[in-house]
Amino acid sequence: MILLSVAPSVSSGITLTIKTYPLGNGASGASGIAKGDVNGDGLPDIVTSNASTSNISVLLNSGKRSFQPAQVFSTGGQPESVALADFNRDGKLDVVTANFADGTVSVLFGNGDGTFQARQDFPVGIQTQSVVVGDMNHDGIPDIVVASVQSGTIDTLLSNGDGTFQSPIVYYISNGYAGMTQIAMGDINGDGIPDVVGIYGFGQGFQVLAGNGDGSLYLYSHELSTGTIAYPEGLALGDFNKDGHLDVAIGLYEDREIGVSLNRDAGKAFAPPIGSPAPPAPKLLAVADVNLDGNLDAISTGLNTDLLYVALGDGTGSFAAGSSYKVGHPLGAVAGDFNGNHRPAIAYVVSDSVGVLSW
Numbered sequence: 001m002i003l004l005s006v007a008p009s010v011s012s013g014i015t016l017t018i019k020t021y022p023l024g025n026g027a028s029g030a031s032g033i034a035k036g037d038v039n040g041d042g043l044p045d046i047v048t049s050n051a052s053t054s055n056i057s058v059l060l061n062s063g064k065r066s067f068q069p070a071q072v073f074s075t076g077g078q079p080e081s082v083a084l085a086d087f088n089r090d091g092k093l094d095v096v097t098a099n100f101a102d103g104t105v106s107v108l109f110g111n112g113d114g115t116f117q118a119r120q121d122f123p124v125g126i127q128t129q130s131v132v133v134g135d136m137n138h139d140g141i142p143d144i145v146v147a148s149v150q151s152g153t154i155d156t157l158l159s160n161g162d163g164t165f166q167s168p169i170v171y172y173i174s175n176g177y178a179g180m181t182q183i184a185m186g187d188i189n190g191d192g193i194p195d196v197v198g199i200y201g202f203g204q205g206f207q208v209l210a211g212n213g214d215g216s217l218y219l220y221s222h223e224l225s226t227g228t229i230a231y232p233e234g235l236a237l238g239d240f241n242k243d244g245h246l247d248v249a250i251g252l253y254e255d256r257e258i259g260v261s262l263n264r265d266a267g268k269a270f271a272p273p274i275g276s277p278a279p280p281a282p283k284l285l286a287v288a289d290v291n292l293d294g295n296l297d298a299i300s301t302g303l304n305t306d307l308l309y310v311a312l313g314d315g316t317g318s319f320a321a322g323s324s325y326k327v328g329h330p331l332g333a334v335a336g337d338f339n340g341n342h343r344p345a346i347a348y349v350v351s352d353s354v355g356v357l358s359w
Contacts, residue, residue, distance in 0.1 A: 016325060016357045016358065016359060017357070017358045017359075018325070018327065018355055018356070018357050018358075019065075019066060019067075019355065019356050019358070020353045020354065020355045020356075021059055021067050021069070021070060021353055021354045021355075021356075022069075022070060022352065022353050023048060023050060023057040023070055023072070023352060023353060023354065024057045024069065024070030024071060024072040025072060026053055026055065026072055027048075027050045027053050027055055027056075027057045027070065027072045028050060028052045028053050028351065028352050029050050029051045029052020029053060029351055029352075030048045030049070030050050030051075030057070030331060030332070030349035030350065030351055030352070030353075030354070031048075031049050031050065031051035031079065031080045031081065031331060031332070031349075032048065032049040032079070032080060032081040032082045032097075032331075032332050032349070033046065033047070033048050033049075033082070033332040033333065033334050033347060033348070033349045033354070034046075034047050034048075034082045034083055034084050034095075034334065035047075035084075035334045035336045035338075035347065036084035036093045037093065038058060038060070038084070038092075038093045038095075038110055038114050039060055039112065039113050039114035040091075040092070040112050040113075041061075041063070043061035043063055043338075043340070044061060044336045044337065044338055045058065045059060045060050045061050045067075045114065046058075046059040046061075046067065046334075046338075046347050046354055047059075047082055047084060047095055048082065048332075048349050048354060049075070049079035049080065049081055049082035049097050049098075050072075050079065051078045051079055051080055051100065052078075052351075054074065054075055054076065054077050054078060054079065054099075054101075055072050055073060055074050055075055055079075056072070056073050056075055056079065056082060056095060056097065056108070056116075057070040057071070057072055057354070058070060058071045058072075058073065058114060058115075058116070059071075059354060060114045061338060063340065065339045065340070065358065067354075067356070070354075071114065071115065073095075073108055073115075073116045073119070074118070074119060075097045075099060075106040075108070075119055076097065076099035076101070076102040076104045076105075076106040076119065076121045077099050077100070077101030077102040077104075078099055078100040078101035078102070079097035079098060079099050079100070079106065080097075080098050080099070080100045080128070080129045080130065081097065081098045081129065081130050081131050081182075082095060082096070082097050082098075082131070083095075083096050083131050083132055083133045083144075084096075084133070085133040085142035086110075086142065087107065087109070087141070087142060087144075087159045087161075087163065087165075088109060088159075088161065088162060088163040089141060089161045089162075090112075091112070092109075092110040092111065092112035093110050094107060094108060094109045094110050094116075095107070095108040095110070095116060096108075096131055096133065096144055097131065098128045098129055098130055098131035098146050098147075099121075099128055100127055100128055100129055102121065102128070103123060103124060103125055103126045103127065103128050103148065103151075104121040104122055104123050104124060104128065105121070105122050105124055105128065105131060105144060105146050105157070106119040106120070106121050106122075107119065107120045107121075107122065107144075107165075108120075109163060122157060122165060122168075123168075124146050124148055124153070124155040124157075124168055125146070125147075125148025125149075125150070125151035125152075125153035125155060125170075125179070126148055126149075126150040126151040126153075127148055127149040127150040127151070128146055128147070128148040128149075129147055129148065129149050129181055129182070130146065130147045130180070130181065130182045130183045130198075131144060131145070131146045131147075132144075132145050132146075132183055132184060132185040132196070133145070133185070134185045134194040135194065136156055136158065136193075136194055136211055136213075136214075136215045137158055137213060137214050137215045138193070138213055139161070141159045141160075141161045142159060143156060143157060143158045143159050143215065144156070144157040144159070144165070145157075145183065145185065145196055146183075147179060147180040147181070147182070147183045147198060148179055149178050149179045149180070149181055150178065150179070151179060152172055152173060152174035152178065152179035153170050153171065153172055153173075153179060154170075154171040154173060154179075154180065154183070154196060154198070154209060154217060155168035155169070155170055155171075156168060156169040156171075156215045156216070156217070157169075158215045166215075169215045169216050169217075171209065171216070171217045173198075173207070173209070173219070174200075175200040175202070175203040175204075175205070176203070177200070177202045177203055178200065178201075178202045178203075179200075180198030180199060180200060180207075181198075181199060181200060181201035181202070182198065182199050182201070182234070182235045183196050183197065183198040183199075183235070184196070184197050184198075184235050184236060184237045185197075185237075186237040186246045187246065188208050188210070188220070188221075188237075188245075188246050188263065188266075188267035189208075189210055189220065189266045189267040189268070190245065190266050190267075191210075193210070193211040193212070193213045194211050195208055195209060195210045195211050195217075195220065195267070196208070196209040196211070196217060197209075197235065197237060197248055198235075199232040199235045199250060200232070201231065201232065201233065202231075203231070204231065204232070205232070206232065206235070206248055206250065206261075207219065207221065208220040208221035208267055210267075220267065220268070221267055221268055221269065221270065231253035231254055232250040232251060232252065232253065233250075233251040233253050233281070233282065233283040233284065233303075234250065234251040234282075234283040234284030234285055234300065235248070235249070235250055235284065236248075236249045236284055236286060236287040236298075237249070238287045238296045239296070240260045240262070240287075240295075240296050240313060240315075240316075240317045241262055241315060241316050241317050242294075242295075242315055243262075243263075245262075245263040245266070245267070246263055246267075247260055247261060247262050247263050247270075247317065248260070248261045248263070248270060249261075249284055249287055249298065250273065250284060251278065251282040251283045251284035251300060252273065252275060252278075252282065253281050253282065253283075253303075255275055256277070256278055256279070256280055256281070256282060257273075257275035257276055257277060257278050257282065258275070258276050258278045258282060258284055258298045258300055258311060258319060259273030259274065259275050259276075260273060260274045260276075260317035260318070261273045261274075262274070262317050274316070274317040274318050276298070276311060276318050276319035276320075277311075277319075277321060278298075278300055278302070278309065278311070279300065279301065279302030279305055279307065279309055279324075280302050280303065280304070280305075281302050281303035281304070282300050282301070282302055282303075282309075283300060283301050283302070283303070284298060284299075284300050285299045285300055285301060285308075285330060285332060285333035285348070286299045286332075286333045286334055286335055286346075287299065288335030288344050288346075289313075289344065290310055290312070290335065290344050290346070291312060292343065292344070293312075294315070295312070295313035295314060295315040296313045297310060297311060297312050297313045297319065297322065298310070298311045298313065298319050299333050299335065299346060301329065301330045305329065306326055306327065306328050306329050307324045307325060307326055307327070308324065308325045308327045308330045308333065308346070308348060308357070309322065309323075309324045309325075310322040310323050310324070310325075310346070325357060327348060327350065327355050327357070328350035328351075328353075328355075329350055329351075330348040330349065330350060330355075331348075331349050331350060331351065332348065332349050333346055333347065333348040333349075334346075334347050334348075335347075338356055338358070339356075339358050341358075341359075343358075343359050345357060345358040345359070
């Protein structure tokens, strides 16, 4: 069942159309969200990881400003995050989840029609929490990189392109308490090789692990001792000041701000974070150019709020006060042209459903 409502902007009076969709039979406790065309019709679909029920929900875009009822597929235990890529080079998107309870990643190969084959599980670290995908060894095939909290490891699983993966390349890193709780991927140092940026939810700061081009990583930049990024919640990369270099955006839990650390010296150093007002105990969910002005905007929430906030970027790394929308407590978000109107919409997950905010 699709529930349709119109929610006013708390701060500006702007209205949005919001459609919500159940996660499907046997699915609850959504924890992550990703977008991609999983059935080859040219429209972005939505996939969620559901930690409480150890499965994913797949919502196919109907092309009529709505989504079909969710299909549910099993994963390993307690998937905390999800990503999409074509790992076996068949032209069909596959799914990978990071499974906290199992210390595994689950790969579900796509059939190209929105359905997926039975999962294949690959062991990695302990308390596996965050997964990203990218070509780590320049062979044209996306690989898997995953962070595990208790073991303090970053594992890279190189894809062979035939549905199999090589043994994990393990990099050990922690802040003295635990490993990275969230990672993001991008070319921080401009050498054409994907790098990994990670935050520590139990501590402060972020660090950059640069790619060697063979799937291995090395510590490239320390950003742990400034004392200005305590208990970060949420991480995103983007060129916030339009200088051609990827910067790092983080929710600053203690400071009630979204902070952007600008990339200096090809990522060997970052400027102290530029803080912009955010809800109490903010969590950064995503960044996107929501208002199509050429500047990246921040999508966030707060620890004990049922609001989704959109703060508008000014092209310098700062965000002006934007709008907030009552949607329930959002746990993840992604922006895309879900309605085919050439404008970004925001898809988000709460514990029992997916919502899409559309202009």
